[in-house]
Amino acid sequence: MGMMIKIAHLYPDMLNLYGDRGNIIALTKRMELRGISTQVDRITMGKSFNADDYDILFIGGGQDFEQDVLLEDLKKGKDKEIKRAVDSGKVMLAICGGYQMLGKYYKTYDGKMLEYIGALDFYTEGKEERMIGNFAYKTKEGIEVVGFENHSGKTYLGSGVSPLGKVLVGGGNNGEDGFEGVRYQNVFGTYSHGPVLPKNPAFCDHLLTTALQQRYPALELQPLDDAAELAAHNTMRDRLLKK
Numbered sequence: 001m002g003m004m005i006k007i008a009h010l011y012p013d014m015l016n017l018y019g020d021r022g023n024i025i026a027l028t029k030r031m032e033l034r035g036i037s038t039q040v041d042r043i044t045m046g047k048s049f050n051a052d053d054y055d056i057l058f059i060g061g062g063q064d065f066e067q068d069v070l071l072e073d074l075k076k077g078k079d080k081e082i083k084r085a086v087d088s089g090k091v092m093l094a095i096c097g098g099y100q101m102l103g104k105y106y107k108t109y110d111g112k113m114l115e116y117i118g119a120l121d122f123y124t125e126g127k128e129e130r131m132i133g134n135f136a137y138k139t140k141e142g143i144e145v146v147g148f149e150n151h152s153g154k155t156y157l158g159s160g161v162s163p164l165g166k167v168l169v170g171g172g173n174n175g176e177d178g179f180e181g182v183r184y185q186n187v188f189g190t191y192s193h194g195p196v197l198p199k200n201p202a203f204c205d206h207l208l209t210t211a212l213q214q215r216y217p218a219l220e221l222q223p224l225d226d227a228a229e230l231a232a233h234n235t236m237r238d239r240l241l242k243k
């Protein structure tokens with residue numbers, strides 16, 4: 001049998017702000033172009049899942065409203081599976097509202113306390129001023145990422161996790177400490193919509209390689225012709241950084 005990876009897409013119908021589903025398309029397309037098949041399961045409200053069945057978990061962003069509505073469902077078992085996945089080193093990509101949901105809590109700007117799953121050591125507090133706009137950051141592996149952020153939540157990382165990267169332009173986690181996103185084992189949390197992966201092919205391949213190497217340790221992904229992806233990436237990069 002050929003190579004295959006399985007992706008769990010959490011709340012695909014509820015958390016899909018600014019086309020976050022495009023991340024799933026980028027992941028599957030970049031596998032298909034290398035002859036590796038993918039299976040994507042939609043894990044909607046009311047549906048349970050077993051983290052052991054998957055190589056990659058993905059959760060997109062949403063508004064405060066959706067995050068509130070989903071909280072009850074999250075606590076009916078998905079929270080435990082997500083924690084298990086995180087602790088066992090599975091690859092997970094979480095965007096904005098989905099990223100916030102992995103932390104301890106999110107206190108919204110209007111004072112509502114949403115207790116989250118605490119899979120990772122951070123918390124988020126909503127502020128009046130939103131961080132909105134195109135932004136860029138660099139991961140500790142040296143991967144430059146461009147994207148679009150729009151959040152009132154300011155995220156503060158605890159000592160048990162690392163930031164995903166350093167902000168080059170924009171707000172990032174909180175607009176104060178110069179960091180963006182979270183990294184813990186193989187979990188990647190970011191404020192970047194866009195969707196983020198199509199125009200950051202190096203970041204997409206980093207996630208795929210990390211996931212695939214858990215099954216096929218010696219695997220190296222073949223390079224692809226990324227002319228179109230890099231044109232999109234570089235256009236935004238130059239607009240932001242060459243001012």
Ligand code: GLN
Pocket residue numbers: 017061062063064067095096097098126150151152153154
């Ligand atoms: N509701 C969150 C905030 O405003 C997340 C928004 C988002 O996913 N773009 O901070």
